[in-house]
Every structure is written in structure tokens, then in C-alpha cells.
Amino acid sequence: MANKTIRVDYIARVEGEGALDLRIRDGRVTSARLKIFEPPRLFEALLRGRGFAEAPDITARICGICPVAYQMSAVHAMEDALGVKVAGPLRALRRLLYCGEWIESHALHVVMLHAPDFLGYPDAIQMAREHGDAVRRGLALKKTGNGLMRMLGGREIHPVNVRVGGFYRTPSRAELTSLTEDLKRARDLAVETVRWVAQFPFPNFERGYEFVALRHPDEYPFNEGRIVSSRGLDILAGEYEAEFEERHVAHSTALQSVLKRRGSYLVGPMARYNLNFDRLPSHVQALAHEVGLGPECRNPFQSVIVRAIEVFYACDEALRIIAAYEEPDMPAVPLDAHAGIGHACTEAPRGILYHRYQLDDDGSILEARIVPPTSQNQLSMEEDLCEVASRSLDLADDALRDRCEQTIRNYDPCISCSCHFLKLAVDRS
């Protein structure tokens, strides 16, 4: 095997701007880098001096695909700092809004961005010529998720209704139940999507990841839970910075997050699924079993099945929340601004999203710290890339390049988020 460099200058079908760089020397992969050239937007700096109440709307602008995740981590961290707890129907409505974002974001990735890799198309629009039903199914699911976000948040991108303490206006029972029929159809479409993606050809590849996700006493996690890992980590959000650190590497405008004691780890749908399978309702577990997925999944290419299963779960959970909804007395709990430090971690579609804020006496932000899921997965992505490429060196350059890009897309990376993040160059020279 000659020395070569394989390069992808602009990874398509991911959110944001990144590249890949793979160096092969004497038949060995010597370096695999995910280069993030997304321009930095410096959110943690510009948040200083802003009011605590502004954090949900400002941090939403980090990402147009998962704004609800930023709003949720922000409101929980602020409530932690101010010593208030949001419970009952307001808590349920936050979980419902998150269901909308998971459905919308996962449907986009599963059908429009990831599926074309397995079926050999450049995009979902070309794929629609031969797989029209599957693409229309994905678009219908996405529309349902967006519809839920519009009902609760006013719009699907940067919803306007989330505030520290609750919401500006809460929906009536009738408004919520108007979504029921659509969600029931979506739940059926999600089952068909799970069965469709489970038949894709998957490369035989597994790695011994340390999975990190939230874990709650009785729920599949969205907003709340301890941070746990498959190697025994079990901490509160407030202890996050004692266990994790972000490193700044020269080839990336995104910081790489590592476990201080062990290095790389994996967050997102596979981590949630492996750590919380027992928290899924039995009929969701049964669907996973039906398509050949046990309680453990270590093949990152099969994350597409896990995402589809989470879409099914989110439709189901949304229906459960709507059926149980009772209109709250007040749209938000009252708050008094004061000094404090607050931490929160919630489950964005791509994995845990950490926020910490330190507030001044008048509730102004003195310091902000945000660790998005894609920063946390970055090192794991590079390790996957190295391992996948090492096992695929017999492939022609074009096929190797495709396989490497697919390896990155397995993560549904959100590069705009991580930039506080991708270009593939394969170097065999």
C-alpha cells in the first residue's frame, strides 16, 4: 500500500463546516483528523453582562437544528442558580417540546442526511426517485415534530415561548389534543421507518466506547437525571467540570472534550439507548428486538436504527404527555434575581449539552460555560475514523473517502454547535 492522503474538503449532509484529513503511511493510518473550520462565534464571551432571562433566546442561536436543547439547558441552569424548581405540567410541557425537537432533528438526519449513505445516493432528493415513500415518510415525521414545536414554541427554529421559570403562555388542553391524530399517524410512520433502516447494509464494526448519558429513576432521559457512563461514572451536573475537560487543538475551532481520567467518550442516541434501554416502554423494546437490536448496540453505523427508535419513542411519549396534560395555574413560577452559580445538563438530540452560569447580584451573567454534544464526540469521531479507515485500506480511494464521510455522519455532528467544530483529506503520499 502506497503512502496517500485522502481529503474531503467540505463534508456534506452535516450541519456546519468541517473537513477530514486522513494520512496513510506504509499501509498504516498515521493520522485521522476532523478539521472544523466553522468560524467561532464566541457565545460564552458575548453572554457576559447579559441578563439571566436572556440566556435561553441567545443560546438558542448557537444551533438552528437543536435550539430547544440550548433553551432547556439554559433554563435549567438558571433555575439551579436561582434556587427554583419547575414541576408538574410545566415540566411535562418542556419534555413535550423536547419530543418535538427529537422527532424533527432525528427524522432530518435518519432520512435526509444519513440514509443516502447506505443506499448510495448523493442526497435524499435523488434517493426520492427510487425511495419516494421512505423520503415522504421522513418529511411527514419531520413536519409532525415541527408542528409540535410550533404549537408549543411559536416556531420550529428559535421558538419564542420558553422562559426561565416556565413559558410565556401555556397551551389549552384543546390546543394540545389537536395534535393527537397527527402524532398517532407519525408513530405508525416511525415504526415503518425503524423497519426500513434496520434492513440497510451495515459494515461489521464495533468499538469499546465509554457511553455517557443522563439517567433518571423512571424516565428515558430528556431534561433531568444524573450523568452516568458505561464505566461507572455517576455524577450530578454540578460535578461535570471535575470529571470532564475541554482541550483546544490546533486543527479545529471546536474544543475537544475528554474524560480527565480516561479520554474519549461517546454521547448521543447510542449512549442513551445503551444506558437506558430498561427505561424504554416494553413495546418500544419489543420493536427494537423485532428488528434485531438487543439492549446493547456498539456499531456506530447502526445508530441510524437507534435514532429511528427514539423517534418512535418520542411520538409515543408526546401522546402520553398530551393525554395526561392538565392546564397549569400559572405559565411560569416567580423568580427573584440574585447572585449564584447554576449547572445543567439535558439530552440534546445529539447527546448531553452542559451549561454553567455564574450570576451577579442583579442576575447579570458574569461567566458562561457551554459544552455541546459534538465537542464531546469529536475525539471519538477521530478514533472511529482511524479504526474504520485502518480496516478499509483495501478500498479504492473514492470508496474509502465515502466510508470515512459516513463514519462522521454516524454521529449526526452539529458543527455550528461545537464551534466554540469538519474537512476529509486522506494522505497516502
Add this chain to the structure above:
Amino acid sequence: MSEKRRPRLAVWKFASCDGCQLSLLDCEDELLAVADAVEIAYFPEASRTMAKGPYDLSLVEGSITTPHDAERIRRVRRQSRHLVTIGACATAGGIQALRNFADVQEFVAAVYASPKYIKTLATSTPISAHVRVDFELHGCPINKAQLLEVISAFLAGRKPAISGHSVCVECKLHGNVCVMVQGTPCLGPVTHAGCGALCPSFSRGCYGCFGPMERPNTAALASEWRKLGATPQDIRRVFRTFNATAEPFRKESEAHGE
């Protein structure tokens, strides 16, 4: 497919959150029809096919914050018959333009352990500060119905039917009770329409994410805010968000101290 050459569409990203280009993928009912009517020649978020220019219509998301991007937007302009900016970043510099009021090196040092690895400009500037722009679509994020109107208009060679009036008009059309009358400060009277008066419909004051309307009277609005109990700091902050460097908003924010 017709024999006639389909117009070629390109979608570009600069410093942004991806939300405005996502609006195109969010047109779930229209996306496949749009893809029939135009050739989506360059749209990396959606496709690996990245066809070379020239393009009939370029949609540009994001602001200019790096020396490399300042060069890249010129190349985009040269390859594009029409260039339309989509959203607050491309049209007014976006939330990242808050650096324009600060020391960017201090900002970088606050976020990154090794600031020397980061190449960034001292300012975040709209696309119009660098190249000629044929139309600017407001919003953080843009409204997808307005996006479809802009695409249709440019492909038909007509002016987009997008009104420059304020959010107040949209409230009247929706039959909303004015939130300011109920004591909630609102930027609706000076903010460009397009969202459908969302915030007031959710019992909240508009926070100006569509940027200034044509000829806004921001000073008169600021004095109404004062009467409702807003502090100069509140007023400075609300004009300094997603459209902070749009001229009328910048000036009003500067009138309320540091």
C-alpha cells in the same frame, strides 16, 4: 422533466447557526416540488453533489467574521446572477456582531485556551458590507413562506412581495390585544414584519429578531419603555441582540449609556 434548463440554486453558509438554510429543508410539503423546479446545484448541508457555478440564485446565510470568508463571499458573488441574503447574520451581522462593541481578542481568550490558533476578524459584518446584494430577507430565523416567495420571485424575474412595515401591523391582522397596553415592553413598533407577530401572540413583547422596519422611530419607543419601567440597561440590551449593528438599533442602543 422539461427540456428547458432549470434555474440553478446555490446555498452558502458563513458564520451562522444553520437555522435559515434549514428553513428550506423545513418546507416539508414543498421541498420535492422546489427540487423539480430548480436544480439544487450547491447545498452541502443537503447533498454531496457540489456542482460548480455559475448559479442563477445564491442564498447566503451567515456573516463575515474571518479573512478567508471575506475572500470567499467575493467568489460567491462573481458566480451568482442574483444574490439574496437570508437571515439576521447575513443581513445585519447576527448575534456574533456583539464583538463589534468589544475587544475581540479578549472575547477569544474568554472562550479558547490557545487563542493563537484562532483566526478571526475584529468585527462580524453583513454580506452587504462586502459585495452587492440583490435582496435581504430579514429574520432570526427567516420565515419559510417568505423564503419560498423570494425564490419564486427571483426565478420569475419579479420583485419579492415582502412588506417593510412593522410587527404592529401583523398584530392588528391577527387581532392581538396590544401587549404594551397591558404593560409589557415590546419592540413590535420598530421591528420589521415577517414573523406573524409571534411573541405578542404568546403574551410576550417582541424582541426584534427581524431587525428594524423601514424608518423606525426607536427614540419614541424607548421613551414608552421608560414609562413602563424599563431601565436604560434593559433598553440597551434589547436593541443589542440579533440585529445589533443594524444602524437604527445600533444608534438607539448607544443612546442608553454603557
